Amino acid sequence: EEQLVESGGTLVQPGGSLRLSCAASGFTFSRYWMHxxxxxxxxxxxxxxxxxxxxxxxxxxxSVKGRFTISRDNAKNxxxxxxxxxxxxxxxxxxxxxxxxxDYWGQGTLVTVSS
Amino acid sequence: DIVLTQSPDSLAxxxxxxxxxxxxxxxxxxxxxxxxxxxxxxxxxxGQPPRLLIYGPSTRETGVPDRFSGSGxxxxxxxxxxxxxxxxxxxxxxxxxxSIPWTFGQGTKVEIK
Numbered sequence: 001e002e003q004l005v006e007s008g009g010t011l012v013q014p015g016g017s018l019r020l021s022c023a024a025s026g027f028t029f030s031r032y033w034m035h036x037x038x039x040x041x042x043x044x045x046x047x048x049x050x051x052x053x054x055x056x057x058x059x060x061x062x063s064v065k066g067r068f069t070i071s072r073d074n075a076k077n078x079x080x081x082x083x084x085x086x087x088x089x090x091x092x093x094x095x096x097x098x099x100x101x102x103d104y105w106g107q108g109t110l111v112t113v114s115s
Numbered sequence: 116d117i118v119l120t121q122s123p124d125s126l127a128x129x130x131x132x133x134x135x136x137x138x139x140x141x142x143x144x145x146x147x148x149x150x151x152x153x154x155x156x157x158x159x160x161x162g163q164p165p166r167l168l169i170y171g172p173s174t175r176e177t178g179v180p181d182r183f184s185g186s187g188x189x190x191x192x193x194x195x196x197x198x199x200x201x202x203x204x205x206x207x208x209x210x211x212x213x214s215i216p217w218t219f220g221q222g223t224k225v226e227i228k
Contacts, residue, residue: 047210050215060216062116
């Protein structure tokens, strides 16, 4: 059974850092581009970042560029999102997604940025 | 960035009736190379992650009931639910994957009248 399980979400102070992880199983992880999409409480979906299958290409939304870094470890079937200089507006559920290509979403992990 | 504007923001439809959601893009999402439109539709039920319904913009994802259909090209697209069922109550989003950053519409909430 295919699974994407996010972890690492928690309460963090403004200006702080956090690393989210997404563990994949049940499919050949190294074949797929992976994405992070976030959703603030009660709000819509926002695409955050993507990484190609071997990790050599990454792209970001302008709102996180220079603060967030996506990476992956294909040996561990895991994709990461390193988030630095966090702001209140980064508060959201963060979804790990195998987007469009046999589309599959994790259940999400909640990041709360607050003092 | 490509801006997607959905209309209406919400709609209430009787069971068995037709529901239609529009999505207008600020620029064309039609690829010249393969003549395909890079537009998808997602459904999100409360407390759940989104689910891909349609892409391309008229190809149903595996397992999606055929009462869901997508149409349109260029900048104007429509998601149609031909006969609304109780389980279709959800928020629906259009999304473009034509250019980075990928963007979503603001969402349309569908309820039962």
